[in-house]
Amino acid sequence: MTDARELIGAATDIRKRAYAPYSNFRVGAALICDDGRVFPGCNVENAAYPEGICAEGGAISAMVAAGGRCIVEVVVCGGAEPCPPCGGCRQKLREFGAADLKVHMVDPSGKVLITRTLGELLPDSFGPDNLGITGG
Numbered sequence: 001m002t003d004a005r006e007l008i009g010a011a012t013d014i015r016k017r018a019y020a021p022y023s024n025f026r027v028g029a030a031l032i033c034d035d036g037r038v039f040p041g042c043n044v045e046n047a048a049y050p051e052g053i054c055a056e057g058g059a060i061s062a063m064v065a066a067g068g069r070c071i072v073e074v075v076v077c078g079g080a081e082p083c084p085p086c087g088g089c090r091q092k093l094r095e096f097g098a099a100d101l102k103v104h105m106v107d108p109s110g111k112v113l114i115t116r117t118l119g120e121l122l123p124d125s126f127g128p129d130n131l132g133i134t135g136g
Contacts, residue, residue: 004073007032008110010040011055011075015108018042018055028077029055029085033068056089060096071097075104082113090122099125 007030015028020043027043041058056076063071071093076083082105085093093101099119106112119125128134 004075004104005110007038007073007075008077008104008106008112010038011077011106012108012110014040014042014055015077019044021045022047022049025079027055027083029059029074031056031059031063031074032072033063033066034070034072035068037063037066037068039063039066039068054086054089056085057092060092063096069096071101073102073104075106077106077108077110080107084116084121090118091125093118094122094125094127 010030011028014030015026018026018028020026022045028040030038030040032038039059039062041055041062043052043055044058045052056074074093076085084105085103097118099117101118102115103118103121104112104115
């Protein structure tokens with residue numbers, strides 16, 4: 001399994017490549033899939049607001065494209081304050097992660113500011129298991 005330093009490093013590094021010319025708020029995310037692979041993603045803004053892509057969504061897309069279906073841990077890197085996933089990204093994480101999925105929010109230096117479980121961020125969530133689907 002990948003250690004937390006590698007995951008944090010992937011999120012902070014990819015944040016530098018974010019495309020945020022409108023808000024100037026760069027976000028990087030990285031997740032670990034159940035097979036140990038790390039998938040980073042960054043936010044990509046668009047002149048036709050709100051048609052951008054969140055960092056978490058980019059990381060999830062990369063994981064799915066590579067055949068992954070289960071997220072084990074996530075790091076989100078925004079600014080100096082904790083950058084929690086937006087509501088839409090919380091639901092996207094729920095599609096591939098359980099309530100005990102750890103979501104670490106770090107600053108650009110990699111310092112962990114706060115850690116929450118997905119269940120804390122998205123209580124009483126609706127996911128694949130509610131439809132009788134397991135294991136994507």
